[in-house]
Amino acid sequence: MRPAQRLMSEIEPILNFPAAPAAAADGATRIGAFIERIKVPQATRATVAILIAMFLCGAASPEFVAHVALVPGRTIPYMWNVFTASWLEVNPLGLIVSCAAAVLAGASAFLPDPASRLSL
Numbered sequence: 001m002r003p004a005q006r007l008m009s010e011i012e013p014i015l016n017f018p019a020a021p022a023a024a025a026d027g028a029t030r031i032g033a034f035i036e037r038i039k040v041p042q043a044t045r046a047t048v049a050i051l052i053a054m055f056l057c058g059a060a061s062p063e064f065v066a067h068v069a070l071v072p073g074r075t076i077p078y079m080w081n082v083f084t085a086s087w088l089e090v091n092p093l094g095l096i097v098s099c100a101a102a103v104l105a106g107a108s109a110f111l112p113d114p115a116s117r118l119s120l
Helices: 003-015 027-038 042-060 062-068 081-087 092-107
Strands: none
Touching: 042 062, 042 081, 042 092, 062 081
């Protein structure tokens, strides 16, 4: 084999990089595999979704925060504040911490040993 042919045979795999498999190109498949690997319960996913939705609504409208937040003197006429105030995050760092805590607490339900789970 001539040196030029040998050089081309070594360079050819680099120049003609193989295409990614079809499954790797599908974003929905990759997201589904990621979610399956994390194994977060549906209640935890719902909690995180509610936290994010309440944060976005609060960021979009200051009136929303006034109606949902627990404000002394306004709790009696608006009793739902007692229940909705725990879902409201107005600080982005607080949102990240709350979501991380919810995911970590929810993922702890999937312990490897069934006997080590807390029973209620």
